[in-house]
Amino acid sequence: MPIIIIQPQAVAPPMIKDSDASSDSSSDNGGGADIDIDMTGMESHPQSGSGGAGIVTPGQIITTDSQWMRGHGTQLVNSSTIKATVAGTVSRTNKLLSVSAMRARYIPEVGDLVVGRIIEVQAKRWRVDVNAPQNAALPLSSINLPGGILRKRTETDELAIRNFFSEGDLLVAEVQGLLGDGGAMLHTRSLKFGKLRNGLFLAVKGQGGGHGGGVVKSRRQTWTIDSPEGGGKAIDVILGVNGYVWIQMHVHGEGVTAETKVGLNRLDEAAASAGNVYSSQNDRIDRETTREIARLRGVVTVLAEYGLRIDEEMVMRGYREAVELAKEMDAVEDIYLGGEKGDTLARILSGR
Amino acid sequence: MATNQQQVLISPAELAYLHASLSLSPEPIRPDGRSSTQFRPLVAETDILPGTNGSARICFADGSEAIVGVKVEVEKTKPKAGAMINPEEGKEEKGDTGVEGGGGFDDDKKNYSNDWVELAVDIPGHRDDDPGTAFLGNMILEALLEDGELVKRLRINSRFHWKMYLDVLLISQPLSYPLPLLSLTTHLALLSTRLPCLISEGDEDPMFDDDWAASTNLYPPRGEKSKLSTSRPPITLLVMSVGHSILFDPTYEELAVADAVLAVSVSEEPTKPVPQDTIATPKQAKDRALRLLSIRSIDPPSRITPPGVPNGLNPATNGEVAGLQPKHAEARTAEVPATEGVWKAPRGGVSRSVLSAMVFKALEKGGVADEVLDGLQGVEMASEILE
Numbered sequence: 001m002p003i004i005i006i007q008p009q010a011v012a013p014p015m016i017k018d019s020d021a022s023s024d025s026s027s028d029n030g031g032g033a034d035i036d037i038d039m040t041g042m043e044s045h046p047q048s049g050s051g052g053a054g055i056v057t058p059g060q061i062i063t064t065d066s067q068w069m070r071g072h073g074t075q076l077v078n079s080s081t082i083k084a085t086v087a088g089t090v091s092r093t094n095k096l097l098s099v100s101a102m103r104a105r106y107i108p109e110v111g112d113l114v115v116g117r118i119i120e121v122q123a124k125r126w127r128v129d130v131n132a133p134q135n136a137a138l139p140l141s142s143i144n145l146p147g148g149i150l151r152k153r154t155e156t157d158e159l160a161i162r163n164f165f166s167e168g169d170l171l172v173a174e175v176q177g178l179l180g181d182g183g184a185m186l187h188t189r190s191l192k193f194g195k196l197r198n199g200l201f202l203a204v205k206g207q208g209g210g211h212g213g214g215v216v217k218s219r220r221q222t223w224t225i226d227s228p229e230g231g232g233k234a235i236d237v238i239l240g241v242n243g244y245v246w247i248q249m250h251v252h253g254e255g256v257t258a259e260t261k262v263g264l265n266r267l268d269e270a271a272a273s274a275g276n277v278y279s280s281q282n283d284r285i286d287r288e289t290t291r292e293i294a295r296l297r298g299v300v301t302v303l304a305e306y307g308l309r310i311d312e313e314m315v316m317r318g319y320r321e322a323v324e325l326a327k328e329m330d331a332v333e334d335i336y337l338g339g340e341k342g343d344t345l346a347r348i349l350s351g352r
Numbered sequence: 353m354a355t356n357q358q359q360v361l362i363s364p365a366e367l368a369y370l371h372a373s374l375s376l377s378p379e380p381i382r383p384d385g386r387s388s389t390q391f392r393p394l395v396a397e398t399d400i401l402p403g404t405n406g407s408a409r410i411c412f413a414d415g416s417e418a419i420v421g422v423k424v425e426v427e428k429t430k431p432k433a434g435a436m437i438n439p440e441e442g443k444e445e446k447g448d449t450g451v452e453g454g455g456g457f458d459d460d461k462k463n464y465s466n467d468w469v470e471l472a473v474d475i476p477g478h479r480d481d482d483p484g485t486a487f488l489g490n491m492i493l494e495a496l497l498e499d500g501e502l503v504k505r506l507r508i509n510s511r512f513h514w515k516m517y518l519d520v521l522l523i524s525q526p527l528s529y530p531l532p533l534l535s536l537t538t539h540l541a542l543l544s545t546r547l548p549c550l551i552s553e554g555d556e557d558p559m560f561d562d563d564w565a566a567s568t569n570l571y572p573p574r575g576e577k578s579k580l581s582t583s584r585p586p587i588t589l590l591v592m593s594v595g596h597s598i599l600f601d602p603t604y605e606e607l608a609v610a611d612a613v614l615a616v617s618v619s620e621e622p623t624k625p626v627p628q629d630t631i632a633t634p635k636q637a638k639d640r641a642l643r644l645l646s647i648r649s650i651d652p653p654s655r656i657t658p659p660g661v662p663n664g665l666n667p668a669t670n671g672e673v674a675g676l677q678p679k680h681a682e683a684r685t686a687e688v689p690a691t692e693g694v695w696k697a698p699r700g701g702v703s704r705s706v707l708s709a710m711v712f713k714a715l716e717k718g719g720v721a722d723e724v725l726d727g728l729q730g731v732e733m734a735s736e737i738l739e
Binding site: 003004005006007008117119146160163164166167168169170195196197198199200201276277278279280281282283284285287290291294295297298301305334335336337338339 | 360361362370373376382390391392393394397409413662663691723
């Protein structure tokens with residue numbers, strides 16, 4: 001069936017359960033008026049009366065009761081009226097009202113692992129799209145030189161800047177620092193970071209992407225699947241905190257998941273052996289591995305589309321379920337996860 | 353040839369991966385796991401705009417969304433330039449109308465004018481006179497006019513006709529080349545178009561029934577008695593080739609590695625009008641003969657993608673840090689031999705056999721166009737049941 005046509009449906013209620021509200025109801029017994037009562041008392045916005053689960057738009061009055069405190073995504077006017085400043089869902093923690101945005105860009109924080117794309121090459125630095133309000137900067141001095149040579153960057157390096165990264169290249173990096181205006185400075189001074197190859201890119205909404213979905217910051221942003229289905233080669237998954245995802249064939253001793261036990265003094269040796277940091281040449285990738293990479297990408301897409309959390313646990317669970325589903329549902333095993341199959345997968349993963 | 357020359361920001365390594373994955377034989381592996389003839393799942397509905405004669409909305413899962421509204425108004429048919437000079441021909445035309453009442457199918461083509469249909473495409477972030485936008489609109493319009501069936505349906509009598517305005521609006525950013533999306537939405541909107549019921553007869557000034565419930569479908573559903581033929585509006589499909597793989601409904605990143613991209617417009621071969629006393633059986637409806645209306649080649653964005661640098665020519669992978677000999681500096685632009693795993697933008701044309709395979713795959717019985725027409729037919733029926 002080459003075409004799947006879905007009947008349009010009414011807007012579904014947000015998938016995320018208001019965990020704050022449930023924990024709050026037990027702890028907040030004597031705490032005065034409940035927000036639900038408060039909001040139904042409001043004149044003009046019937047949709048916010050439904051227990052705060054509705055969507056508010058910027059400028060919409062959330063409450064006029066002075067007992068609430070304003071949190072993120074809100075603004076206080078007239079000392080008691082709280083207005084939303086972003087479009088999203090109202091959430092509350094005790095007396096704090098905040099609005100989590102439906103769509104938000106990634107706000108960089110020091111130490112985040114991000115996947116970025118070079119947008120612009122300047123004299124001494126690159127401009128990198130990391131899904132943040134501003135493009136991040138990657139200075140020439142913050143990258144490893146091939147061979148791990150440690151020295152000052154010269155004019156020669158500046159002239160050859162496109163040998164390292166040029167426009168459109170994808171890279172994995174870490175946020176090294178933040179500028180006053182919120183822009184991020186990146187670095188790739190580790191063999192774990194650098195140019196990406198042998199794989200597929202996928203952009204989902206990142207942290208802060210509202211509705212509880214998107215890539216969440218977790219213990220491990222990158223991991224290796226050693227024995228994927230179908231007997232392909234090992235596959236690395238890189239979940240950038242900024243919502244950019246990279247799935248690649250694992251190359252032994254290379255890339256973000258490589259075991260870097262090398263100290264600084266052995267850095268040059270290791271770098272010389274893994275001299276492919278700036279390579280844009282792919283290795284030979286067999287059919288089985290390609291298929292599993294596409295399947296993993298499908299799993300992440302489903303997680304993103306249904307507003308589910310994206311982290312190692314969910315992706316791996318989703319991947320195993322997808323393999324099972326494909327075996328169960330299709331006569332000919334099919335890796336496509338659109339339409340009904342995506343629904344089923346999301347239902348299994350969200351436990352409903 | 354259309355230009356779709358927007359700079360693609362995809363790294364050479366990604367392009368090389370996509371190309372390798374899409375040109376796998378026997379069956380390519382698409383990045384989203386679809387099979388080569390599969391469309392992205394879409395959400396479709398009709399009759400969404402109350403102020404129009406017909407409207408439809410289609411959304412792809414990736415977020416691209418289009419709305420089409422159809423508006424018609426009565427317009428006086430301009431006499432042909434020839435008719436002004438030669439009054440006999442005008443008489444002849446009048447004579448034709450007598451025949452028209454009975455058949456309406458094989459009457460004189462001179463009566464119809466392609467000016468009766470106007471189509472405007474609006475794409476956010478692009479000017480109306482942008483060559484890309486204009487080309488998109490013309491491709492959709494070309495199929496509609498080339499089919500000939502639409503204009504025939506707009507005739508009221510020898511002096512009046514319906515003037516049709518099609519407004520095609522892409523709501524989202526153009527994430528991939530929006531031609532199939534816009535064409536399918538236009539198809540659905542035309543299927544849902546209703547015209548007021550004519551109560552005047554012959555060449556009188558047209559009078560219409562006020563009751564909207566009495567209005568008639570521009571394209572009557574199958575099985576309904578009608579003097580018009582049972583054809584459907586045409587659709588335009590986007591087909592691309594990579595190596596020997598032929599893919600339908602390509603995404604943005606797939607287009608970035610395409611060897612060739614074709615827009616193939618297809619319609620049904622008009623069947624003879626169903627006689628008033630018999631009703632088309634489902635079997636008859638299924639026996640559809642497809643007709644090729646037009647083929648346009650679209651310049652794929654792959655031609656302007658940056659080439660990859662083989663490791664052997666890349667100073668950054670040789671460990672020669674400061675080895676900035678001129679020959680290395682030129683290595684990026686100079687001709688490099690094709691190396692496995694290194695992206696190189698496609699050049700030149702594609703072989704005739706691949707082109708004919710692309711068209712054949714779209715047109716064959718039970719092929720993509722057939723299934724898509726069936727699928728869209730289902731949407732129209734579903735919305736009628738809801739009413």
